[in-house]
Amino acid sequence: MDFVLVHGTTQSPAGWDRVAKLLRAAGHRAIAVDLLTPADLPVEGYAQHARDQYDGERPVVVAHSGTGVLLPAIAEALDARAMTWVAAYIPDFSGGRSLRDEVVELFAPEWIGVDPTADPAKASEFLFHDCDPETEHLALDSLRLFSPAVLAAHRAGPAPEIPSTVIVPTRDRTLKPEWMRQAARDRLGVTALEIDAGHCPHMSRPAEIAGILTGHA
Template identity: 85%
Template structure:
């Protein structure tokens, strides 16, 4: 099975290193793609950018955090067999709102306006508070900002007709867990899988995430 791993808005592909290693050890292929480009692209442009980095067929596509905006387009471009939303923004498929319209509803108030890439202490507080010291050091090395305007402004289209799994970290300090659960149910028609972790469980709980991915695939 192929897994295409899509980083979020505050980390590079390096954030997937441990999960990718575990998936490979279990006999799968894991490709951590890089969304960063020299210039901002439309949503379809980022989907094609991912397509250029992946040469296989019908992968499971896993998106973290703000890259949930891009997940439907990436899935379509790759012919994905399944989607996984990991502590991810789930677009407002029923109502057509964009992420910017929903920010104050879905984000924890203390997270709004924080740039963790400019402040390691804030990164530790909001993203990596559940990591041990060694993992936290590795996580801080993976910090990188990816925040093109299209993520905030892109209106939701129709819901993807591809099986979805939603993983909700119950100690998320950035994206409200209660919002994630409700969005999974109302926007994708699924019950979320909950994990005792912060916003980046692929960093802090890689074995558990790899286990969920292989089990659901």
């Protein structure tokens, strides 16, 4: 099985290193794509950019946090067999609202306006608070801002007909767990899987994330 791993808005692809290593040890392929480009792209441009970095067929595409905006387009570009949303924004497919329109409902109020790449203490508090010291060090090294305008402004079309798994960390301090649970039900028609973790369970609970990915692929 192939897994294409899509970094979020505050980490480089290195954030997926531990999960990728576990997936490969279990006999799978794991490709962490890098969405950062010299210039901002439209959603379709980022989907093609991911496509250019993958040479396989019918992967499971996994996205974290704000790149949930891009997950449907990337999954369709790669002819994905499934999508997995890890502590991720799920677009408003039927209502047409953008992430920007839903900021107050979606994010913890203390997080709005924070740039964790400029404030390691805030990164530890909101993103990596459940990590052990070694993991926290690795996580802080992975910090990198990815915030093209399209993430906030994009209005999704119809939901793709691709099976979805939603992973909700119950101790997330960044995105509201209750919002993610409801969005999974209302927008994707699935019941979220819950994990006892903060916003970056791929860092703090990599074995559990790898197990969920392989078990639900």
